[in-house]
Amino acid sequence: MRKLQLQGYGTALPxxxxxxxxxxxxxxxxxxxxxxxxxxxxxxxxxxxxxxIDEIDCIVSASAVGIQPIPCTAALIHExxxxxTDIPALDINTTCTSFITALDLISYPLExxxxxxxxxxxxxxxxxxLNPKQKESFELFSDGAAAMIFSQSHDEQSGIIDxxxxxxxxxxxxxxxxxxxxxVHPKQYSEATKEEFMFDMKxxxxxxxxxKKLPQMFYNFLAKNxxxxxxxxxxxxxxxxxxxxxxxxxxxIKPDQFIDLISEYGNMVSASVPFAFCQALEKKxxxxxxxxxxxxxxxxxxxxxxxxxx
Amino acid sequence: MRKLQLQGYGTALPxxxxxxxxxxxxxxxxxxxxxxxxxxxxxxxxxxxxxxIDEIDCIVSASAVGIQPIPCTAALIHExxxxxTDIPALDINTTCTSFITALDLISYPLExxxxxxxxxxxxxxxxxxLNPKQKESFELFSDGAAAMIFSQSHDEQSGIIDxxxxxxxxxxxxxxxxxxxxxVHPKQYSEATKEEFMFDMKxxxxxxxxxKKLPQMFYNFLAKNxxxxxxxxxxxxxxxxxxxxxxxxxxxIKPDQFIDLISEYGNMVSASVPFAFCQALEKKxxxxxxxxxxxxxxxxxxxxxxxxxx
Numbered sequence: 001m002r003k004l005q006l007q008g009y010g011t012a013l014p015x016x017x018x019x020x021x022x023x024x025x026x027x028x029x030x031x032x033x034x035x036x037x038x039x040x041x042x043x044x045x046x047x048x049x050x051x052x053i054d055e056i057d058c059i060v061s062a063s064a065v066g067i068q069p070i071p072c073t074a075a076l077i078h079e080x081x082x083x084x085t086d087i088p089a090l091d092i093n094t095t096c097t098s099f100i101t102a103l104d105l106i107s108y109p110l111e112x113x114x115x116x117x118x119x120x121x122x123x124x125x126x127x128x129x130l131n132p133k134q135k136e137s138f139e140l141f142s143d144g145a146a147a148m149i150f151s152q153s154h155d156e157q158s159g160i161i162d163x164x165x166x167x168x169x170x171x172x173x174x175x176x177x178x179x180x181x182x183x184v185h186p187k188q189y190s191e192a193t194k195e196e197f198m199f200d201m202k203x204x205x206x207x208x209x210x211x212k213k214l215p216q217m218f219y220n221f222l223a224k225n226x227x228x229x230x231x232x233x234x235x236x237x238x239x240x241x242x243x244x245x246x247x248x249x250x251x252x253i254k255p256d257q258f259i260d261l262i263s264e265y266g267n268m269v270s271a272s273v274p275f276a277f278c279q280a281l282e283k284k285x286x287x288x289x290x291x292x293x294x295x296x297x298x299x300x301x302x303x304x305x306x307x308x309x310x
Numbered sequence: 311m312r313k314l315q316l317q318g319y320g321t322a323l324p325x326x327x328x329x330x331x332x333x334x335x336x337x338x339x340x341x342x343x344x345x346x347x348x349x350x351x352x353x354x355x356x357x358x359x360x361x362x363i364d365e366i367d368c369i370v371s372a373s374a375v376g377i378q379p380i381p382c383t384a385a386l387i388h389e390x391x392x393x394x395t396d397i398p399a400l401d402i403n404t405t406c407t408s409f410i411t412a413l414d415l416i417s418y419p420l421e422x423x424x425x426x427x428x429x430x431x432x433x434x435x436x437x438x439x440l441n442p443k444q445k446e447s448f449e450l451f452s453d454g455a456a457a458m459i460f461s462q463s464h465d466e467q468s469g470i471i472d473x474x475x476x477x478x479x480x481x482x483x484x485x486x487x488x489x490x491x492x493x494v495h496p497k498q499y500s501e502a503t504k505e506e507f508m509f510d511m512k513x514x515x516x517x518x519x520x521x522k523k524l525p526q527m528f529y530n531f532l533a534k535n536x537x538x539x540x541x542x543x544x545x546x547x548x549x550x551x552x553x554x555x556x557x558x559x560x561x562x563i564k565p566d567q568f569i570d571l572i573s574e575y576g577n578m579v580s581a582s583v584p585f586a587f588c589q590a591l592e593k594k595x596x597x598x599x600x601x602x603x604x605x606x607x608x609x610x611x612x613x614x615x616x617x618x619x620x
């Protein structure tokens with residue numbers, strides 16, 4: 001058990017909701033952006049934790065796409081929340097599972113006492129880069145943010161029981177925004193190239209690779225911890241697509257055992273997992289002592305599983 | 311001491327060198343890119359360590375600017391080096407000090423035995439985004455990459471003695487590429503906006519903030535470890551600018567006590583620190599048992615110090 005304690009959490013959504021049939025999606029308007037969402041979610045997490053920013057000693061941005069190429073996103077969030085302090089700020093990125101990777105990694109220096117209170121923020125405005133020609137992804141994504149604060153703890157009953165990450169780069173091009181950074185500089189933007197700057201998701205390829213790899217990883221992970229699916233109080237999966245419940249079924253996770261926000265909120269990229277985690281806490285679906293599994297597949301193809309005891 | 315062992319290291323440079331007076335800079339040609347440099351450096355690190363990729367159990371990309379907005383850079387490097395394996399791949403970013411932050415963070419799971427052999431790669435092709443109108447930065451940067459492999463160790467004499475990171479976001483806009491990600495999408499690229507997509511460095515502002523903040527941080531860090539500057543066998547600073555030697559002088563570090571590659575190679579953004587580290591090893595300026603200080607300021611403004619015993 002890597003001991004840690006959840007102190008606070010908060011989310012933020014754009015004001016505008018749109019609908020595709022029964023699916024609701026949130027999209028930023030002209031006067032909203034990624035930084036606003038991140039700062040709003042972080043402010044709410046601090047309020048919930050009854051903490052001020054001076055009590056935080058590490059700010060981690062765990063998002064797929066950043067705000068600017070330079071500096072890192074955490075530094076820009078720092079400017080809004082923590083200007084005048086010397087709190088370290090850094091980015092950790094594994095696309096859609098960035099939050100899980102960040103919590104996983106940061107739990108080590110947290111347990112070692114290097115940091116005492118860490119603020120992790122995932123924020124995304126994927127709607128800016130959607131391709132109207134790709135109906136599946138165009139109707140899937142929401143913008144949003146979620147932030148959580150974790151603290152060093154001496155309680156042996158609360159923390160990360162185990163975690164694992166695997167990357168299968170056979171899927172490296174199944175989810176992409178190819179252009180915009182060093183591979184294709186924005187100076188090459190034109191009518192002819194514009195789709196290279198948009199989100200491109202090969203849903204079937206991802207699903208097929210996930211279904212091939214995920215079950216073995218999941219069963220091995222549970223077995224390593226002497227557990228079966230019935231020992232899990234709640235599974236919080238990345239809200240990857242409308243096929244997510246099918247993947248859960250394939251893993252033997254019952255419908256009332258996992259969070260499904262696809263119809264209500266869609267896929268918020270890296271913000272999906274912490275957003276669903278915050279919802280589960282807010283709606284009291286989980287309580288102290290519960291075993292909660294965060295899991296998700298991300299562009300890469302990367303898969304993370306992190307088993308937490310609250 | 312967070313125990314770890316350096317296993318191997320490698321660097322890569324573009325084939326083309328250009329000159330500004332007595333300053334040599336390396337810049338990619340059409341047939342070279344960030345991924346090539348990263349993979350070449352990583353291959354050389356593996357060869358030096360006499361290891362194959364199957365022995366690596368975590369691949370970290372520690373670069374300021376990525377290859378694609380999605381997926382993360384480590385996944386794209388994974389595809390070239392490790393396709394068919396399930397080695398986890400992730401990005402850690404604090405701009406110019408990304409390598410130090412990555413080594414700092416990853417040393418915790420390495421010591422805990424979560425990972426045994428970690429490959430950290432910093433790669434940059436900053437030349438793609440330089441502004442010819444800003445002579446100072448236009449003549450400063452080189453493209454390049456460096457990779458290092460660190461392993462779990464049980465030797466009490468070798469590892470990280472101490473490390474620290476601070477971010478002062480008063481300097482958040484002193485070093486920027488403002489446009490290209492969510493703040494300004496590439497669809498807004500035009501003759502009128504093109505400079506927003508280029509590197510913008512306010513050298514004087516960075517130097518003034520650094521000189522104000524750095525000495526106190528440096529002396530406190532040494533004092534905390536019961537050391538003075540004379541205890542340092544070598545300082546490996548980020549090759550930030552031609553003013554770097556002046557900053558070293560201000561900190562009381564003697565000319566023969568630090569690495570200065572500014573004339574020969576310039577500033578390689580995140581690749582500068584590991585590149586200089588590799589050079590120091592290759593030229594036998596440091597050996598087992600030596601105390602080496604990695605340090606640097608990065609966009610943010612972030613400063614990292616990491617004291618290593620080889």
